[in-house]
Amino acid sequence: MATARLLLLLTVAAAAGSCCFGEETMGYGEEPAAAKAGGVACGSWRLAVEAHNIIGWKAVPADCADYVARYMTGDRYQRDSDVVINEAVAYAESLKLSGKGKEIWVFDVDETALSTLPYQANHGYGVQPYDSTSFLQYVAQGTAPALQPTLRLYRRLLQLGIKPVFLTDRTGDQRAVTAHNLVQQGYCSWEKLLLQPVGLQTSTQAFKTGERQKLVSAGYVIVGNIGDQWSDILGSPEGCRTFKFPNPMYYVD
Numbered sequence: 001m002a003t004a005r006l007l008l009l010l011t012v013a014a015a016a017g018s019c020c021f022g023e024e025t026m027g028y029g030e031e032p033a034a035a036k037a038g039g040v041a042c043g044s045w046r047l048a049v050e051a052h053n054i055i056g057w058k059a060v061p062a063d064c065a066d067y068v069a070r071y072m073t074g075d076r077y078q079r080d081s082d083v084v085i086n087e088a089v090a091y092a093e094s095l096k097l098s099g100k101g102k103e104i105w106v107f108d109v110d111e112t113a114l115s116t117l118p119y120q121a122n123h124g125y126g127v128q129p130y131d132s133t134s135f136l137q138y139v140a141q142g143t144a145p146a147l148q149p150t151l152r153l154y155r156r157l158l159q160l161g162i163k164p165v166f167l168t169d170r171t172g173d174q175r176a177v178t179a180h181n182l183v184q185q186g187y188c189s190w191e192k193l194l195l196q197p198v199g200l201q202t203s204t205q206a207f208k209t210g211e212r213q214k215l216v217s218a219g220y221v222i223v224g225n226i227g228d229q230w231s232d233i234l235g236s237p238e239g240c241r242t243f244k245f246p247n248p249m250y251y252v253d
């Protein structure tokens, strides 16, 4: 009996040991011990970034380059995105609309409605500091793919009668290519597409807060607001509920 119990314990211990292959391989396991930035595990760094405890960072820590690349290209990013969108859809479906057609949902564009991952893949997934020239060249191609979870939310909102508003720190001279890109990727209609004026010197958060205030002043009710940056969702009026889409690749204030 004692021998059988020992064998059972050894079997369980071996099974537990087999879980140590990293987050992307096992889904819920611990990341490799080597994946640390300044002594902080990269998974902990990402969590602190998403929770807005680490702010104002300029680039992904070099030691977390592989971690972020694997996160963005593996299924964890997809699953994390689905959790956000599932909550947003459930919330939207719970709303009692006024019938006046004034309820809107604010969407950010880059890394929320559209993905710049093809660009990021060629620039280290955030390890390299932001380079506006090459990024604007990518945007000008108009080929950014839709983030499918967000497209799912968008389509459900249209069914429910909640009107989408796109609010982006892309500038006004990018209106045509942005509109074309959105339509090509399935975002076929919107109440408004609001872009930042060329040469505006304020922060993204200040610009977006001001635009949301104009919407509220015009009689709209912002029932939801989703973005990959905290600067998308901070600042009154934020909207009745806000949703933070995952993005560990860059920070915009």
Ligand SMILES: [Mg+2]
Residues within 6 Å of the ligand: 108, 109, 110, 111, 112, 227, 228, 229
């Ligand atoms: Mg964004």
